[in-house]
Amino acid sequence: MNKMVHHYIAIFFLFGGFFFLLVGVIGLLRLPDVYTRMHAMGKCDTLGAGLIVIALMILIGDITNITKLVLIGVMIATINPIITHLIAKTAYNRGTPMAEGSFLINDYVASQRRRRRSRVEVAKKGDENS
Amino acid sequence: MIVTVLYSLVVGLVIISFVAIVRAYYGPTVLDRMVAMNVITTNVVIIILMFAYIDRSFYYIDVAFVFVIGAFIATLCILKLLREGHII
Numbered sequence: 001m002n003k004m005v006h007h008y009i010a011i012f013f014l015f016g017g018f019f020f021l022l023v024g025v026i027g028l029l030r031l032p033d034v035y036t037r038m039h040a041m042g043k044c045d046t047l048g049a050g051l052i053v054i055a056l057m058i059l060i061g062d063i064t065n066i067t068k069l070v071l072i073g074v075m076i077a078t079i080n081p082i083i084t085h086l087i088a089k090t091a092y093n094r095g096t097p098m099a100e101g102s103f104l105i106n107d108y109v110a111s112q113r114r115r116r117r118s119r120v121e122v123a124k125k126g127d128e129n130s
Numbered sequence: 131m132i133v134t135v136l137y138s139l140v141v142g143l144v145i146i147s148f149v150a151i152v153r154a155y156y157g158p159t160v161l162d163r164m165v166a167m168n169v170i171t172t173n174v175v176i177i178i179l180m181f182a183y184i185d186r187s188f189y190y191i192d193v194a195f196v197f198v199i200g201a202f203i204a205t206l207c208i209l210k211l212l213r214e215g216h217i218i
Contacts, residue, residue: 007131007132010132011132011135014135014136014139017176018139018142018143021143021146021172021173021176022142022146024169025146025149025150025169028149028150028153028165028166028169029149029152029153034159034161034162034165037153037162037165038161038165041165041168041169045168045169045172048172049172049175049176052176052179052180053176053179056179056180056182056183059132059183060183060188062188064188065188065191068188068191068192068195069179069191071195072175072179072191072194072195072198075195075198075199075202076172076175076198079198079202080168080172082202083168083202083205083206083209086205086206086209087161087164087165087168087209089213090161090209090212090213091159091161093213094161094212094213096159096161
């Protein structure tokens, strides 16, 4: 009786995690851009993996293996956002084009380039004067 | 019952991984392929954990842990190569 209740709770968490993984992959297949695909991947994948790890914790029920599963869940929940952030930063620094119709409000790289160019010009003027 | 559910979910995760492989094949830039590889890595970790419960051989959990760390370091090295042109 008790075990059956555990199994039903675990099946609920398993199908929830599978649903989120499926939604993430559909977003990966259908969205138009690197950034939007990454947006779909980063959140849905972390949430789905976390839910399935919780379900396996309920199923296993042994304190040693639950500790290892907690460790794996924490690793996935920290590593996946780090990787997503680094992919976004790399795509932005390489100048990957965005989808049609999207725009930037505050372009950090362009402002840095402008500041560096103005600094170089000021240094050249100082050399000419001296 | 629970074993049947786990087997069907393993089949579903394999199908999801093939869909991600489709994106990795058609991806216009290299970063799309990185994103698809990350999805496949997470799916493989989950499949290893499910087989740890199905076979009742819990040493697979350590295998999954090492797999997570290795995939993380590999992705980090590829991204550093793409950004700076060299790894070390």
